Amino acid sequence: MGLEAVLFGFVCLIEQRIWAHSGPLPQSSIWAVPGAVVSTGSAVTIFCRTPPGVSIVCLVHSDSHRECHDFTMQGAQEVFEFSLQNVAHVDAGDYYCDYYKEDRWSALSEKLELMVTGVYRGKPLLTVDSEPQGLSERNVTLLCHPPTFFDTFIFCRDGNASFPQNCLRQDSNTFPISPGSSRHRSTYRCFGSYRNNPNLWSLPSDPLELSFSESSTSDYILQNCLRLSLAILLLLVLGALLLDACPLPQSSIWAVPGAVVSTGSAVTIFCRTPPGVSIVCLVHSDSHRECHDFTMQGAQEVFEFSLQNVAHVDAGDYYCDYYKEDRWSALSEKLELMVTGVYHEKPLLTVDSEPQGLSERNVTLLCHPPTFFDTFIFCRDGNASFPQNCLRQDSNTFPISPGSSRHRSTYRCFGSYRNNPNLWSLPSDPLELSFSDSPGLTVVWGSVAAVCFLLFLIFLFICLCHHWAKCRTTNGKTRSQVKYKSSSPAPDIEENNKYDDLEGIQPENGSQVDTQVSAAEDSQEVTYAQLCREICLERMDSHTSSSFQDMSTQTCVYAALTLSQEEVQS
Template sequence: MELLCVGGMNKLFTGNSLLGLCQRQCNQIQAGESSPHLPAPTSWFSTRKSPGQLWEEHRRSHFFPGTLPKPFIWADPGTIITMGRPVTIWCQGSLQAESYHLYKEQVSQLLGMWVAWNFRDKARFSIKSMSPNSAGQFQCIYNSSSGWSERSDYLQLVVTGMYSKPSFSAHPSPIVASGGNVSLLCNSKDTMDTFHLLKEGGAGPPQHRESRFSAGRHQAVFPVDSVNISHGGIYRCYGSFRFSSHVWSHPSDHVDLKVTGTFEKPSLSAHPGPSVTLGENVTLQCRSESWCDTFHLFKEGFIAPPQHLHWQNNTGPFQVNFTMSLVNSVHAGTYRCYSSHSTSPYLLSQPSDPLELIVSEAANTTSLSKHKPDFKSGANVTSLNAELGTMNRIVFLKEKREGKQAES
């Protein structure tokens, strides 16, 4: 691991007794500034203790914690870092601190120590490129003329991107009524020992669950009970092995958890009607009486995320049209829509009343090529065919083949 100290310090190597030493120059550059071009190292032995003395004092302080207030340790931009990216560990103590010491622990053994001379209240230790060797559990301490500080709290530094990403899903749905329950399922075909759940935005520490083997996969369930507006947001999960708990997989695909019940429900209607003949077009219109700028269409039992459209005007009526072209049996089902504000995209209205879309075969078979998508110029419409994807095309081709076999 390569550590660089705060601007204005030089890194010296002093053999096995002291892994790294940073000396502050006389110009006293403030902590936190970008490191300038570092001048050649200068001798500090005339005014500072020798590396052996520092190591011995630090060794004693490890077993006999000091009495000065413990420093605060944190990492920037965070404690979960993608492999190859830089990270900076900060240690903040006292204005009277003469040196800061950062060390990494594993199995309760001291692996290394770094010293940064600093006449301010904090020191910076930079890791240029995050790797599995850089990950682990860190603490820092400082000393002054009054003695040594207590040790800081532990900093858990994690590297991600070592293994294949796990699968991630919400059950029964990523759309949850306020007060309801939802389970977030993380699973992998690899023999992961632990799964980790993380919400984007740094809202709370990661959650951890030991994996269980079920249905041919290793998985863990993260229950979210009594959902409220604070639970809305973007979630991802990671996997790791027991022998390297600070080394995680690539992140899973994200799940957008949306909480309903914040605003009044919109209305949902079908045009020309909820009963559609195979191969025709239908438009589902979502309309709200109160101001909103985003609408979401959700089909019960469909694993894809809800479709959404934005309303561009500031005046009513507030409505959008979701258009389905060349309808087939995949489109049949129960639909609901929601409204929301773009400023709080994970807080939705109450659901509209359900709309049952019925797809039936025509009395007289006609060419499906006559039924083309109907997009009106300037209208707020979207086609759901792309989202239905491969499933849509398979059913469509299957129906055509069955029709040809019946004719022959």
């Protein structure tokens, strides 16, 4: 029963390890460009970002509508786009992304709530409780007057009528600004909606611009600055210098469908920046700088730069930067764009032997160039126009050691030169490798069985050590209770049917044990002791211990030992 419990525990532990290793697929991310609030009839693009190696991506609408696309032929990409043209009220709602990889579907992404304005033709009126010009540190309340009965009101700050920004949805048609200051100086709009359809909004109100005077605030700051000591003033100056020296967050850059493209194809480079950025630049390695002002396109964080009909001059390193808070950010991480087909020579890719049925053996791929190339690129997966998982090296040999099922794929090779590493030749013909996995699986399961057996032996050894330590403790207690004379002969042993605990002990030398205590013998004393069989065998002499060979299977017995007073005194 104990062995079965141990084996069951080991099986559960192995299943938990396997589950922890596989685990759920990473969750994808979702966003909309130019924003999540769009007007009726406009266009919006929803982007889904997934881990590498994903080809099937789906966009799920809240009304259970599911749109899936197979992007396998578009190469290695991590950002997939779904375009919604001529947006209508049926397009409003919640959107999610998921993808298919490793024979299973991922969990849904975070929710993207898409709002559509202009569905209700009524146009609200936005007013303020008093003339805002010249307001200084006072309470201001905006009022949204609906032309019909709306039970939900949306106040938006910044943006434009088609793509409003910084919106707040609430049940009340009043929007307090308390206290009003220069940081509230902006353009406001309001919309009307209903609770049962919170994603459908009315037409926007006319814009209302608020500005605040800072004269009293400046006087208050000036009076406080005059009261500050020289030490505090120096600390403020140092703090301001440190704050200005803090760099802006770095932007991120990637290419769709990938960073390796063929001559004549198209590629889109995306730059992701923090919120509130309008001017974004794409910097090429040859110092060419392309900047765009995206102010009129609403609140967006992802900006795209399209390269059509790619040629050899487009290859190289690309960076992103942006302008915010009167300063430029640092350059993003490098995006290395490679262009294939620049050199019209086509290499030949071979393998050292026929790959079909290979099983756990060394395999070497050979790239034979038609001309002198000093750099070779081996790519796994993808297609001729958009290869994936590429490795660039100086040697034309690519070892796979040992080959297994995880190397089963389609391979291609390219040629290039060290002085122009971003310009590649035409791809070789595809070479497919397949491997048999039977010996590998045998080794894996054999290893698992060996580990389980080793753990079982360790557990058994711990149990034996624990039992031995327990007997040692009992031995110490027994020796403190029993007194004997070391020079006296071995005690006589005799079968006594009067005590059930001594049944089964057969004496060999005819000696007897007196297990009865006579009340008349005043010169003797009786001591009761608990004797363990193992301890007795350990302490007895070699010739005496032979008389215990036929002892009962009981571990411990209780006996009454009669010792003379002389032996006790000695």
